[in-house]
Amino acid sequence: MAYVPIIDFSPFLDPSSTDENKKKTALEIDKACREIGFFYLSNHGVDEELRAAMLSRAKSFFENATEEEKKSISIKPAGTENGDDARGFQKVDGRGKGAHEVVDFFRPVETSTPPYETGLGQNLWPSTPNDFREVSEKYIDALFALATKVVQALALGLSVDESIFMSRIGKAFWNLRVLGYYPKPEGSVVGIGDHTDFGILTFLLTDPQKDSLLVLSKDGNWEPADPIPNCFLCNIGDMLSKWTDGIYKSTRHRVLHNSDTMRISVPFFFDPDWDAVISPVLPLDVEHREDEGILYREKFVKAIKYSVVT
Ligand SMILES: O=C(O)CCC(=O)C(=O)O
Numbered sequence: 647m648a649y650v651p652i653i654d655f656s657p658f659l660d661p662s663s664t665d666e667n668k669k670k671t672a673l674e675i676d677k678a679c680r681e682i683g684f685f686y687l688s689n690h691g692v693d694e695e696l697r698a699a700m701l702s703r704a705k706s707f708f709e710n711a712t713e714e715e716k717k718s719i720s721i722k723p724a725g726t727e728n729g730d731d732a733r734g735f736q737k738v739d740g741r742g743k744g745a746h747e748v749v750d751f752f753r754p755v756e757t758s759t760p761p762y763e764t765g766l767g768q769n770l771w772p773s774t775p776n777d778f779r780e781v782s783e784k785y786i787d788a789l790f791a792l793a794t795k796v797v798q799a800l801a802l803g804l805s806v807d808e809s810i811f812m813s814r815i816g817k818a819f820w821n822l823r824v825l826g827y828y829p830k831p832e833g834s835v836v837g838i839g840d841h842t843d844f845g846i847l848t849f850l851l852t853d854p855q856k857d858s859l860l861v862l863s864k865d866g867n868w869e870p871a872d873p874i875p876n877c878f879l880c881n882i883g884d885m886l887s888k889w890t891d892g893i894y895k896s897t898r899h900r901v902l903h904n905s906d907t908m909r910i911s912v913p914f915f916f917d918p919d920w921d922a923v924i925s926p927v928l929p930l931d932v933e934h935r936e937d938e939g940i941l942y943r944e945k946f947v948k949a950i951k952y953s954v955v956t
């Protein structure tokens with residue numbers, strides 16, 4: 647797809663690559679972030695078998711989990727038993743925004759005890775299929791390592807002191823999201839409504855179906871961002887936009903799934919540490935403007951209450 651560029655990430659994985667090669671890749675990412683807010687990442691180092699396993703476990707969950715199991719792991723309001731507004735399964739109906747089913751997992755928070763505050767509960771792992779958790783945790787580790795490297799590349803591309811970013815992602819509050827878009831029933835919209843992601847970067851893994859994910863271009867057209875074999879589709883969230891004072895865009899996107907076949911999609915959202923303050927590091931000729939910061943966890947709570955809990 648011509649609109650979103652494909653960026654070869656191998657210089658950041660190959661220990662023998664030169665600083666010059668790294669800088670070239672970092673500047674390609676920088677350009678995509680300034681102009682589009684989306685890019686495909688190839689040669690990212692995440693094993694093909696692991697990606698296939700993650701997709702197959704997601705598919706197996708939607709094909710085989712019973713309604714009873716889905717109910718047992720469903721998201722519950724914070725303050726109620728096991729509830730934290732955020733972790734677990736939910737079925738979103740097609741009124742307005744677009745129908746889908748979704749299970750959300752977040753970084754575990756060892757220190758919190760029930761009743762949980764928003765976002766700070768325990769992950770509710772499905773038991774269908776029985777190795778869902780094991781595969782997901784391997785996948786999360788791989789994506790966490792990749793995302794950290796991409797953030798290093800962002801710092802290089804921006805000529806920003808890497809430690810400003812690194813000191814705010816050591817315990818990145820990641821979210822693994824497993825989405826099932828069912829075949830379209832009569833008279834409803836299957837998908838996800840127009841939105842921006844609210845973290846730093848999203849890494850999207852989907853099955854090979856086309857024409858579902860649409861990205862809003864600068865001139866106001868919805869451009870398809872179809873899967874490309876062996877690439878992650880990456881996009882910028884609001885936190886990275888804030889870090890760059892809006893120079894990088896968190897681009898609007900939506901899903902419209904008009905098909906007789908179920909679509910499986912697994913976004914990995916890489917977000918700042920729970921307590922991180924995110925403030926502009928750009929423009930480079932002024933001081934890092936700490937006073938204009940936003941607390942990530944406040945952004946999270948607002949975003950979750952608005953988008954997830956119904
Ligand atoms: O399913 C997709 O292709 C994208 C999902 C998405 O945009 C989201 O969950 O934020």
Ligand SMILES: [Fe+2]
Nearest residue numbers: 841842843899
């Ligand atoms: Fe999104």
